[in-house]
Amino acid sequence: MGVSSRSWGKTPFGKEVMLFTLENSAGCKARISTYGGTLTGLEIPVDGTVSGKMLDVVLGFDSLQEYAADGNYMGATVGRVAGRISNASFELNGQKFQLDSNEGPNHLHGGRNGFNRQVWEVAAVGDKQDTPSLTLSLLSLHLEGGYPGNLKVEATFTLSGTSLRIIYRATSDQPTPLNITAHPYFNLNGNGRKINNHQLKIFSTKSTTFDEALIPDGKIVEISGTEADFIDFTPLGTNEQDRFYVLENEREELIPAAIARCEESGLELEVCTNQLGVQLYTADGIANESPGKNGIQYGPRCGFCIEPMGYPDAVNKPEFPSVILRPGEKYNHSTEYRFRRIS
Template structure:
């Protein structure tokens, strides 16, 4: 057997190492691209941005409403599939969108009777949810066009959205300057950072309203297994407004401290479930550490998909698609009841009218700054 000269062996080894390193580096390249998504009634163009990480995960975001229109996650076989409810074009988002993927503000969740007092002055908001104001009013942040800036750095790509919410827009005081930054990394995590300043005292509670379905939009979400780091919820009345007191989850259908299948929790009898038609409540996060903390884990057994959610916020609204009724269709799927779930990180609902709740007041000179991260994997 002829021996390969040492120099040639070394050269071959170097080439293998070099090529392997090059392929690895190429695999880790993240990209962002842009295309026209559609036209608004006033003639302005909405853009659709596609963020892709080095593993092949993609997230589509439009600067109309900061809406996440698509997000792919891997299953246990390595296949990437869209796991958020939404539409393939802009037009349905302009008509009757139940906040699919939306960037919600100026105030996420409900404010009772659309009124609150701040520094002795009463403010009246648009009523758009029974007797209440919901998710910023009739034209909240989900229905405006944001200024978009692409972000590219190393293995992270992102999109920064900026919007000036003018004084008394939808009834809220103060010129509010908002920046929301979406970033996608090679850990298959989408992070959302919310930043805002104001020139007058105001209230603010920003969140994202994506509806997830880890089956890959194949069936309802009742078999999803959910864990929440929370000892209590914010109970609500029949108009879904907080009663003002917290309720311990122990011994109730709201106890997700250990993994619970959604169908098991939602099938139980409880006045709170009846009031909301299912889960549509605010869980108070039990903080074990400051800053960004893992508080929710959701698993879908058949696909093996897992979603972990981290936040700096004090609470989360867990919603199980109670009001989806089959009247909407997108991505070749009919959105029936329980077809998606939401984990909307937030402050408590109706906080401006509940002084015992953590404050949502933002004053001039202060900065609103929160972060939420969604990380996807499979096993």
């Protein structure tokens, strides 16, 4: 129990990457790579006992090389700005900033060399048996990816009981957009089998509306009674979802955002966050026969993402809450993934 580490190879640019394992007294294990601040594994006791059957509830790969080639942000820390930015540009204080266009004309998840493509530094290790933790740090330089300001970021991963907490903190020397999220793909069946039998509850009846490129149009609508309504436990079924849900979180406190459950495994996942919303993505864009862990092949609906974050494209939508971090301010994003037996 505690924290262990090993070398996991080098990037194509020759930078060494470390793989850390956090293991606590509740029998949980989390594996985190310094490449992309990536959660590569999360093992939870299925029967609630330390010595019982374990289930790895996040999708991923066996090697660093596969993560380096991945285009689906498997388990990665995403930034500077998660989600899409229309026309890969924005104006701030009267100046226009041009970003990477990595999804057609638009900017997605921080661009071609976002946080998920960086090798993070090890800032601190908390080697406690009950609450092992790992803090990684990253310096994102002025105009990296087109973003203004030298940005200092820390990501802290902590295992406590059968929960994983991730806290992102950041400061900048210039005003800059910042909207970080964690991007694990969960599957409570294990082995990347289709998630159609999962049930989901999202604590929201409001969503942003968007165009064919999934760019928000600035409107927020009621979705009660539609196929996007998960206010009560509803099977994920086969409906594609890639949608931002608005949370009632005016004080930015840690509140329940969503609960997913799977009767087959008997596991339930509660996602709590201090962010203003969550993006639900049901992995319909994963290609058939994509390689995954342990020789398993992934495909559409092999997992689901619940991405806590601020409003997408807020830099171009003044009607949305701002995602601008200014000098002297401290960015603080906290999310907990809480696992338990279905009661």
